[in-house]
Amino acid sequence: MEVDVRKIFGPWNDGYLLDRHIVHSEYLGEDEDGKAQFDNTRSEAGEALFQLKYRSDWSQVKPIAQALFDNIIPNLPKIDLIVPVPASTPRARQPVDEIAQALGQLSGVPVSTTLVQAKPPSADAKPLKNLTTKEEKDAALQGRFSIDVSVPVPKDATVLVVDDLFATGASMGAICTLLQTHPKVASVYAAAVTKTGKA
Numbered sequence: 001m002e003v004d005v006r007k008i009f010g011p012w013n014d015g016y017l018l019d020r021h022i023v024h025s026e027y028l029g030e031d032e033d034g035k036a037q038f039d040n041t042r043s044e045a046g047e048a049l050f051q052l053k054y055r056s057d058w059s060q061v062k063p064i065a066q067a068l069f070d071n072i073i074p075n076l077p078k079i080d081l082i083v084p085v086p087a088s089t090p091r092a093r094q095p096v097d098e099i100a101q102a103l104g105q106l107s108g109v110p111v112s113t114t115l116v117q118a119k120p121p122s123a124d125a126k127p128l129k130n131l132t133t134k135e136e137k138d139a140a141l142q143g144r145f146s147i148d149v150s151v152p153v154p155k156d157a158t159v160l161v162v163d164d165l166f167a168t169g170a171s172m173g174a175i176c177t178l179l180q181t182h183p184k185v186a187s188v189y190a191a192a193v194t195k196t197g198k199a
Helices: 044-055 058-071 095-107 134-141 170-179
Strands: 014-020 022-030 036-042 081-084 116-118 145-147 157-166 185-195
Touching: 014 044, 014 058, 036 044, 044 058, 044 095, 044 157, 044 185, 058 095, 058 185, 081 095, 095 157, 116 170, 134 170, 145 170, 157 170, 170 185
Parallel strands: 014 185, 081 157, 157 185
Antiparallel strands: 022 036, 116 145
């Protein structure tokens, strides 16, 4: 998979993503419901993630995890624990969890899908993906995540938080900030597959 690794900035020690999600987008007009339509050209990582998340093509998990392993893991110190960002959309099988598990297998690092818990949003809350600014997302995420202290964490752990689609970084930031309060966590790093919006 061809990638263009980019550094991401936030409340973590260091962070990277594989590529932009969309490399070119052309406005086509509106559909019969008035919704804007676009002809999007995705990066290779973006296309793989699109097929995984929105077409349930689970064969994309291993190539995505391999690309993370080959292109991001070498930029990081030794990782003790991988934690996927809790998904904002309920699915029977979560793409970000599958990617984290595959990355854990490749790197020989344990993965915890339960250390960070997400409380369901209130019934009247807008879906996170429909919020456009970091401020809106930060407000919506206030108090949304918690740590399950019964989940074992190695002493002085270096934790890698993995997300699939990085937009404003609000979820990643909230989780990394929370993990830094854990008494056994020494440092927190961030990795994502792709980034939406302008690079």
